[in-house]
Amino acid sequence: MTGTTDRPPRVRRTAEDRRRQLIGIGLEMLTTMAFHQVTVDEVARRAGISRSLLFHYFPTKRDYYAAVVRAAARRLLRATVPLEGAEPADRLRATVDAYVAFIRRRREAYVSVFRAPRQDEWILEIHEETQNALSHKVFEALGIDSPEETLVLAVRAWWAFAEHLCVDWTARRDGGDEELAAMLVDTLTDVVRRAAV
Amino acid sequence: MTGTTDRPPRVRRTAEDRRRQLIGIGLEMLTTMAFHQVTVDEVARRAGISRSLLFHYFPTKRDYYAAVVRAAARRLLRATVPLEGAEPADRLRATVDAYVAFIRRRREAYVSVFRAPRQDEWILEIHEETQNALSHKVFEALGIDSPEETLVLAVRAWWAFAEHLCVDWTARRDGGDEELAAMLVDTLTDVVRRAAV
DNA sequence: CCTCCCTATCGAGCAATGCTCAATAGCGGC
DNA sequence: GCCGCTATTGAGCATTGCTCGATAGGGAGG
Numbered sequence: 001m002t003g004t005t006d007r008p009p010r011v012r013r014t015a016e017d018r019r020r021q022l023i024g025i026g027l028e029m030l031t032t033m034a035f036h037q038v039t040v041d042e043v044a045r046r047a048g049i050s051r052s053l054l055f056h057y058f059p060t061k062r063d064y065y066a067a068v069v070r071a072a073a074r075r076l077l078r079a080t081v082p083l084e085g086a087e088p089a090d091r092l093r094a095t096v097d098a099y100v101a102f103i104r105r106r107r108e109a110y111v112s113v114f115r116a117p118r119q120d121e122w123i124l125e126i127h128e129e130t131q132n133a134l135s136h137k138v139f140e141a142l143g144i145d146s147p148e149e150t151l152v153l154a155v156r157a158w159w160a161f162a163e164h165l166c167v168d169w170t171a172r173r174d175g176g177d178e179e180l181a182a183m184l185v186d187t188l189t190d191v192v193r194r195a196a197v
Numbered sequence: 198m199t200g201t202t203d204r205p206p207r208v209r210r211t212a213e214d215r216r217r218q219l220i221g222i223g224l225e226m227l228t229t230m231a232f233h234q235v236t237v238d239e240v241a242r243r244a245g246i247s248r249s250l251l252f253h254y255f256p257t258k259r260d261y262y263a264a265v266v267r268a269a270a271r272r273l274l275r276a277t278v279p280l281e282g283a284e285p286a287d288r289l290r291a292t293v294d295a296y297v298a299f300i301r302r303r304r305e306a307y308v309s310v311f312r313a314p315r316q317d318e319w320i321l322e323i324h325e326e327t328q329n330a331l332s333h334k335v336f337e338a339l340g341i342d343s344p345e346e347t348l349v350l351a352v353r354a355w356w357a358f359a360e361h362l363c364v365d366w367t368a369r370r371d372g373g374d375e376e377l378a379a380m381l382v383d384t385l386t387d388v389v390r391r392a393a394v
Numbered sequence: 395c396c397t398c399c400c401t402a403t404c405g406a407g408c409a410a411t412g413c414t415c416a417a418t419a420g421c422g423g424c
Numbered sequence: 425g426c427c428g429c430t431a432t433t434g435a436g437c438a439t440t441g442c443t444c445g446a447t448a449g450g451g452a453g454g
Binding site: 051 | 430431433434
């Protein structure tokens with residue numbers, strides 16, 4: 001028998017392609033394990049490349065992580081694009097519905113990326129940015145142009161509420177998402193009212 | 198000149214003492230940096246001991262981290278002991294006030310321990326436990342013995358709201374904590390009402 | 395005050411893992 | 425069919441979490 005380890009031959013992709021592949025692998029792995037368990041070695045192995053190449057595309061493991069998380073964030077924001085030209089209440093409800101549906105569908109990934117142990121403040125920042133973007137959607141939906149700081153803080157904090165409730169709710173119940181969404185919209189309305197005073 | 202590196206002499210403490218010292222160092226370091234930046238080497242250096250000794254007391258770095266976080270959680274829970282035998286509304290307000298005051302005082306530490314990047318699911322669990330304990334205090338204050346699951350989820354999620362709002366608020370404002378506490382109590386009341394339906 | 399023993403403490407070294415750098419080889423363009 | 429750009433690799437370094445056998449401080453008993 002030959003002593004050759006049957007390694008797949010070197011394949012050459014475009015940079016763009018390779019990036020996408022690597023980020024895809026990261027997204028997939030994060031649904032299974034926490035990021036600090038995701039070793040560069042393993043990602044490279046799954047991609048069928050050497051560790052060095054990963055470092056060629058992402059100078060640091062954190063950069064890689066950040067890219068993966070950013071990809072996840074983009075997915076979320078794309079999923080919650082607000083309805084054009086409907087009633088404020090409907091637009092609010094639509095965004096909240098989309099958010100609930102997103103978490104229902106991608107719960108595992110969402111948790112590992114955003115709520116599970118994160119290793120890097122950078123990830124916090126991306127999460128923060130994302131939640132701020134969601135807050136912006138709320139103000140958009142409500143037709144509020146330049147909200148008071150208190151209101152901004154309150155709505156942002158409400159998203160923390162929403163995130164937590166959605167994650168827990170989808171973990172314990174198989175359905176009732178309409179009820180959940182309704183409760184979210186109601187409490188959001190309450191919060192806005194309280195903070196606007 | 199002598200070539201002796203001036204290392205302090207070996208001092209022998211009781212196990213209990215050493216544990217406390219190490220945990221204290223951890224709490225202190227966490228106010229300055231994220232945990233993954235806290236290296237075993239550095240902790241040992243500050244304590245004036247060898248790395249090995251740290252591993253003698255905490256079999257794993259995570260065990261050490263967990264001990265530090267647990268200590269921080271105990272502080273928080275001790276700080277928010279509910280008033281005995283007052284009106285429900287007053288007890289609620291007292292707990293919320295204590296929580297706000299705690300974050301105002303120990304903001305840095307709180308953030309690094311609970312909201313900053315955490316490396317370990319164990320830490321999430323401790324945080325979760327702590328927040329659940331806080332939820333329990335709310336039900337105690339309100340005189341609710343066995344709350345519905347929906348209510349439990351809602352109140353727990355409200356604590357996520359409260360945490361976020363407090364951390365952000367204390368970061369941007371120097372005062373107005375009464376206003377903050379009032380808003381928290383109001384929104385909590387709203388949430389309880391909405392979830393009880 | 396001396397001795398003994400328990401255990402707190404250390405030093406050296408291993409393994410995993412993030413990261414670097416010079417060298418190699420596939421593929422598009424001429 | 426050749427050439428050059430760059431995607432790709434392999435070997436190796438440093439840090440860091442962790443192990444293990446050896447050492448020594450200090451309280452208990454004489």
